[in-house]
Amino acid sequence: MSTESNYYVPEQSRLPIMAATGLGFIAYGAGSWVQGGNAMFFLAGALILAFTLYTWFSLVIKENMAGMNSDQLKRSYVWGMGWFIFSEVMFFAVFFGSLYYVRNLALPWLGNETNTLLWDGFEAAWPLMTTPDMVANGEAAQFVGPAENMSFPGWGKLFSWLPLWNTIILMSSSVTVHIAHTAIKNNNRGKFNLWLGITVALGAIFLVLQVVEYMHAYQHMGLTLETGIYGTTFFMLTGFHGAHVTMGTIMLLIQFLRGLKGHFNAEDQFGFEAASWYWHFVDVVWVGLFIFVYILA
Amino acid sequence: MSRRATMLFALVLAPVMSLALSGKVLAEEAQRWAVNMPRGVTPVSNAIYDIHMIVFWICVVIGVVVFGVMFYSMYAHRKSRGAVAANFHENTTAEVVWTVIPALILIVMAIPATSTLLDVYDTSEAEIDIKVTGYQWKWQYEYLGEDVAYVSELATPESEIYNTAPKGQYYLQEVSEPLVLPVKTKVRFLITAKDVIHSWWVPDFGVKRDAIPGYVNETWAYVNEPGVYRGECAELCGKGHPFMPIVVNVLEKEAYNSWLAEKKTEVAAIRELTKKTFTKDELMAQGEEAYNRSCSGCHMVNGEGIPGVFPSMIGSTVTTGDTINKHLDVVVNGVAGSAMQAFGGQLSEVDLAAIITYERNAWGNDTGDVVQPIDVLKFKQGQ
Amino acid sequence: MAHGPAKGIGRWLFTTNHKDIGTLYLWFSFAMFLLGGFFAMVIRAELFEPGMQIIKPEFFNQMTTMHGLVMVFGAIMPAFVGLANWMIPMMIGAPDMALPRMNNLSFWILPFAFTLLASTLFMEGGAPNFGWTFYAPLSTTYAPDTVNYFIFAMHIMGASSIMGSINIIATILNMRAPGMTLMKMPMFVWTWLITAFLLIAVMPVLAGAVTMMLMDINFGTSFFNAAGGGDPVLFQHVFWFFGHPEVYIIILPAFGVISHIIPTFSRKPLFGYSSMVYATASIAFLSFIVWAHHMFLVGMPIGGELYFMYATMLIAVPTAAKVFNWISTMFRGSLTFETPMLFAIAFVILFTIGGLTGVMVAIAPADVQYHDSYFVVAHFHYVMVAGAVFSGTAAVYYWLPKWCGNMYNESMAKVQFWVSFIGFNVTFFPQHFLGLAGMPRRYADYALQFSDWNMVSSIGAFTYGASQLLFLYIVIQAIKSGKPVRDPKVWEGAEGLEWTLPTPVPYHTFSTPPEVK
Numbered sequence A: 001m002s003t004e005s006n007y008y009v010p011e012q013s014r015l016p017i018m019a020a021t022g023l024g025f026i027a028y029g030a031g032s033w034v035q036g037g038n039a040m041f042f043l044a045g046a047l048i049l050a051f052t053l054y055t056w057f058s059l060v061i062k063e064n065m066a067g068m069n070s071d072q073l074k075r076s077y078v079w080g081m082g083w084f085i086f087s088e089v090m091f092f093a094v095f096f097g098s099l100y101y102v103r104n105l106a107l108p109w110l111g112n113e114t115n116t117l118l119w120d121g122f123e124a125a126w127p128l129m130t131t132p133d134m135v136a137n138g139e140a141a142q143f144v145g146p147a148e149n150m151s152f153p154g155w156g157k158l159f160s161w162l163p164l165w166n167t168i169i170l171m172s173s174s175v176t177v178h179i180a181h182t183a184i185k186n187n188n189r190g191k192f193n194l195w196l197g198i199t200v201a202l203g204a205i206f207l208v209l210q211v212v213e214y215m216h217a218y219q220h221m222g223l224t225l226e227t228g229i230y231g232t233t234f235f236m237l238t239g240f241h242g243a244h245v246t247m248g249t250i251m252l253l254i255q256f257l258r259g260l261k262g263h264f265n266a267e268d269q270f271g272f273e274a275a276s277w278y279w280h281f282v283d284v285v286w287v288g289l290f291i292f293v294y295i296l297a
Numbered sequence B: 001m002s003r004r005a006t007m008l009f010a011l012v013l014a015p016v017m018s019l020a021l022s023g024k025v026l027a028e029e030a031q032r033w034a035v036n037m038p039r040g041v042t043p044v045s046n047a048i049y050d051i052h053m054i055v056f057w058i059c060v061v062i063g064v065v066v067f068g069v070m071f072y073s074m075y076a077h078r079k080s081r082g083a084v085a086a087n088f089h090e091n092t093t094a095e096v097v098w099t100v101i102p103a104l105i106l107i108v109m110a111i112p113a114t115s116t117l118l119d120v121y122d123t124s125e126a127e128i129d130i131k132v133t134g135y136q137w138k139w140q141y142e143y144l145g146e147d148v149a150y151v152s153e154l155a156t157p158e159s160e161i162y163n164t165a166p167k168g169q170y171y172l173q174e175v176s177e178p179l180v181l182p183v184k185t186k187v188r189f190l191i192t193a194k195d196v197i198h199s200w201w202v203p204d205f206g207v208k209r210d211a212i213p214g215y216v217n218e219t220w221a222y223v224n225e226p227g228v229y230r231g232e233c234a235e236l237c238g239k240g241h242p243f244m245p246i247v248v249n250v251l252e253k254e255a256y257n258s259w260l261a262e263k264k265t266e267v268a269a270i271r272e273l274t275k276k277t278f279t280k281d282e283l284m285a286q287g288e289e290a291y292n293r294s295c296s297g298c299h300m301v302n303g304e305g306i307p308g309v310f311p312s313m314i315g316s317t318v319t320t321g322d323t324i325n326k327h328l329d330v331v332v333n334g335v336a337g338s339a340m341q342a343f344g345g346q347l348s349e350v351d352l353a354a355i356i357t358y359e360r361n362a363w364g365n366d367t368g369d370v371v372q373p374i375d376v377l378k379f380k381q382g383q
Numbered sequence C: 001m002a003h004g005p006a007k008g009i010g011r012w013l014f015t016t017n018h019k020d021i022g023t024l025y026l027w028f029s030f031a032m033f034l035l036g037g038f039f040a041m042v043i044r045a046e047l048f049e050p051g052m053q054i055i056k057p058e059f060f061n062q063m064t065t066m067h068g069l070v071m072v073f074g075a076i077m078p079a080f081v082g083l084a085n086w087m088i089p090m091m092i093g094a095p096d097m098a099l100p101r102m103n104n105l106s107f108w109i110l111p112f113a114f115t116l117l118a119s120t121l122f123m124e125g126g127a128p129n130f131g132w133t134f135y136a137p138l139s140t141t142y143a144p145d146t147v148n149y150f151i152f153a154m155h156i157m158g159a160s161s162i163m164g165s166i167n168i169i170a171t172i173l174n175m176r177a178p179g180m181t182l183m184k185m186p187m188f189v190w191t192w193l194i195t196a197f198l199l200i201a202v203m204p205v206l207a208g209a210v211t212m213m214l215m216d217i218n219f220g221t222s223f224f225n226a227a228g229g230g231d232p233v234l235f236q237h238v239f240w241f242f243g244h245p246e247v248y249i250i251i252l253p254a255f256g257v258i259s260h261i262i263p264t265f266s267r268k269p270l271f272g273y274s275s276m277v278y279a280t281a282s283i284a285f286l287s288f289i290v291w292a293h294h295m296f297l298v299g300m301p302i303g304g305e306l307y308f309m310y311a312t313m314l315i316a317v318p319t320a321a322k323v324f325n326w327i328s329t330m331f332r333g334s335l336t337f338e339t340p341m342l343f344a345i346a347f348v349i350l351f352t353i354g355g356l357t358g359v360m361v362a363i364a365p366a367d368v369q370y371h372d373s374y375f376v377v378a379h380f381h382y383v384m385v386a387g388a389v390f391s392g393t394a395a396v397y398y399w400l401p402k403w404c405g406n407m408y409n410e411s412m413a414k415v416q417f418w419v420s421f422i423g424f425n426v427t428f429f430p431q432h433f434l435g436l437a438g439m440p441r442r443y444a445d446y447a448l449q450f451s452d453w454n455m456v457s458s459i460g461a462f463t464y465g466a467s468q469l470l471f472l473y474i475v476i477q478a479i480k481s482g483k484p485v486r487d488p489k490v491w492e493g494a495e496g497l498e499w500t501l502p503t504p505v506p507y508h509t510f511s512t513p514p515e516v517k
């Protein structure tokens, strides 16, 4: 409930419509790009958007540093970030839900008695290595299952199993970002910078390892986006997660740079806090992935 | 109401009223102004009809009560009649009552609904199994275990659709060859599709079920009376969606058996023809007919297709290229992941040969190539 | 901050003012309503008689699809966001929306999204032609290339909705005047709070659905392809997990509007305020667990079928509470029948009819006959046109004098009401009959026994369409040269913070929060 009497309503701004223009270009550009056109419009849009967002966030930071933001406005930002993360939760929920559906409902139906009319000899199994297409069309199949999958390779290979390392990395980064948080709350700048820096580094290492994993999958395991529903769900879930880790790392990196410039103090560190929430969220999603995509495979 | 309003009112209503009153006297008048669901000819369709009527009447009663109260206060509590507003705005008893009563009404509806649904789902102990496959835009019926299968597609000519010929009585509800069923027999339908989702609907049977590519759905019918029953595809499946009707001819059991026997000889005869050598003119004539039936839906009668959606047949590398095998491959096996379906299993070798010959020589393609049924057969066997 | 609006086009492009942005939303949505209505007119003209007269079947499908998409995403949703922008700050005593710049962004994405969507009509392959529900694989493997533009347009449109909703929630939770506790908030604010929550929960689901399509079309994945182990029905589950809450997103703000208008013209407080709040919340909750009632015929196991049938029927209970509350508000009031009230009453009647047919289609075995027939088309136009559009129209008549300080022409507005009411029913009532008699939806052409009711329906549609042009005229006339009103209350029976402000409302209001007792 409002207690302030001077809520800061910003002046007119050119930024929003620039951002909208950028998005418009991106949408049109991406549409023509994926169907074989060139990427010009897309890139132009991405540039406009990136520039606008940079200016926009700088402005918000400047306003905040100038003390124009009332506590109430700050709460608005808090709500904003919170609900944004909720929307991201729902986005991931779709893909987890789809994984559940294909694994536990659709595949058994495909392999059931009446479906032998269409896919004689198909057996439902997860990870799905032999697609219905391969059963029905043999050589001519369009969807060829992977040669290997990402499941737990057995205790013997525990330590060369990348997902485990990635889990450890991401879990610890949640801890490090928390340490940074407590540090800034105690106005301990040096410690804050150090632990935030470590967090960013962990995020980057995670991403590198994920690239390694993907390359291995494509080059040595015959596991790609196109290898039927297993490859589809595997890459879409881990891929979107990776994209979010990238986002989160960039967000934290920016906070890190701000920290170096002396932003934030014990009372006000919301920019950082928002990024750290996002980071924890990304972390939780990974735990879900680790369980449902890798372990229970 | 102001005078202006009254006049406008009359103006709007006049055409509607006159239309309703002028009602042309026709034999099927009753059917034309039909307002309700058919009762149908299967136990399931009867049960559905009954539950529909129960729920309908409950809704009517609810409507009468609810609107009754409302119209009463609109009449009695008008300001112009001097009504003074009361000031109550809460009454827990009332609110509990009107939460509980609807809940009870719903339970009353749910009970017969549940038992009817159990009926709809009971596909056990069927005597005949028929596989129904939806294609863009036709149905294929396969009598499982009988080696009889055929395609059933719209028989209404384009000229009726585009208004250059008068429309027949069964406009858009007539097919090249109906599905044939015996009366008083439990028939199980195994429904699937090859391309997009279709939905097989025969209102008189109380049967509608989606045809999902790659999956088989089951439903059933037990028809009580012989007759011809007409239905439609009920799931949007592309531009031919309104043009893939269903006609079911339900026969007495003996008639059905002799139909089935005849059908089997027919299938054998068509197989025999494969060995025959046709002249180019014969192939062209039959090809034109078959092309217009099976292909023109997408590639158009003039062969030009629809830019961006269906490729033109004129001068294409496939239809005029040197390797007839590529052409055979496209038509027999289709193009995976596109609307171009595999016609190998749908059309006879004779039709396939005729269509390909036609495509390679019509609309100025003039390649001079002739493809014989035996070539098609060899191509198929060679795979 | 005391100054007024900027001059020229810049006012609209760069504005951060909730009233300006509300106005933009409202005009945009009306333009989209005309566009979507125009598509509907094309549909009805083609269906006037059997046979293909004016368009080709493939174009008909594009019309149906674009009509549904433009109406739902372009006309109705922005209309209510526009009303929210205008009214919520005024109703809760806030100076503006919580995040004014993002507010502008949420709006300006929409013209880009819909220009992109509409431009596909002129591209090779044509506009989306797979229905507004865009079921795979018709919308993936078998779609024209332009589907990619559709996908990205949906993406940015969804981003706009999410930002708009975040803004509304932040405003409501954070910007209320002192003393305005949650249970003192006006109903419109409550319904929007819950709607915004629904939007944030399901727009990402829609984004997920179109993303999967994008991958299946362009990158060889097999979400919706059985050959690779996927399932076309998966698409429907994802879509309807979004789609069913979506229909309540459309109707809940309408409920809010009606809960203001009926008390005003009954001169009596809203009956059962707190049960209204709980009913709205229950509807929202239930909306998440009933989605598969759109999929009774895809071949779900019978257990699922029964569960979704029961859960769906349950929604009638909280909705019933709302209807009864409105009627009890009218009961023993002191009623007058200005145009907003006429539309509100029509809303209650027609929405209830639509709701009752909703319960009929929820009966799974009977849905075997109703599904994908014109009966369903009739059902949802009763709830969406007579529900959402009628309440939107009522809202404009109700608040327009407040916004611009001019009264609309009452007798013309009454004519508009009656033409709409009659036109609407003539259009959509016969569609129940068509559906029951066996006419499937999305049919460019039909068998002869459906001719007569179709003709009636088309005539009704043209009438109804004409009444919308009249509405446009009345609104413009009121803004330009309507009789001035200066009474802050405008309507005798109106209650609430927004009516304490001067009429017309100044550009900036509640710079200091009012005290609510």
Ligand code: HEA
Pocket (backbone or CB within 6 Å): B062, B066, B101, B102, B103, B105, B106, C133, C247, C248, C250, C251, C293, C294, C312, C313, C315, C316, C319, C320, C323, C351, C352, C353, C354, C355, C356, C358, C359, C361, C362, C363, C367, C370, C371, C372, C376, C379, C380, C383, C384, C387, C388
């Ligand atoms: C504003 C939008 C809106 C609203 C509010 C509703 C409300 C409801 N809808 Fe509707 N619906 C749509 C929009 C909406 N719908 C759309 C767009 C489609 C089609 C989508 C497509 O396929 O393109 C659709 C389709 C649709 C289907 C699928 C039909 C099919 O495709 O086969 C079903 C099935 O259950 C359904 C059910 C309901 C129910 C039970 C309600 C309930 O919420 C209604 C509750 C209201 C009442 C019941 C009336 C008031 C109550 C009383 C007076 C009390 C007493 C009543 C009883 C005890 C019964 N709807």
Ligand code: HEA
Pocket (backbone or CB within 6 Å): C033, C034, C035, C036, C037, C038, C040, C041, C043, C044, C064, C065, C067, C068, C069, C071, C072, C076, C130, C131, C132, C133, C377, C381, C384, C385, C388, C389, C427, C441, C442, C443, C444, C461, C464, C465, C466, C468, C469
């Ligand atoms: C809230 C949403 C909404 C609204 C307001 C409407 C409004 C109308 N709808 Fe809508 N309709 C849908 C949502 C809506 N519809 C949806 C979701 C579908 C399903 C789509 C699908 O199957 O995928 C559908 C499908 C649908 C069909 C079935 C199509 C089919 O199955 O093939 C029909 C047929 O009669 C129809 C008719 C109408 C009519 C006559 C109106 C009228 O109320 C419209 C009145 C308004 C006007 C007419 C505007 C006035 C403008 C003019 C008169 C012309 C102006 C000219 C210029 C600007 C150049 N609609």
Ligand code: CUA
Pocket (backbone or CB within 6 Å): B134, B135, B137, B197, B198, B199, B233, B234, B235, B236, B237, B238, B240, B241, B242, B244
């Ligand atoms: Cu097949 Cu519609």
Ligand SMILES: [Cu+2]
Pocket (backbone or CB within 6 Å): C243, C244, C247, C291, C293, C294
């Ligand atoms: Cu629904």
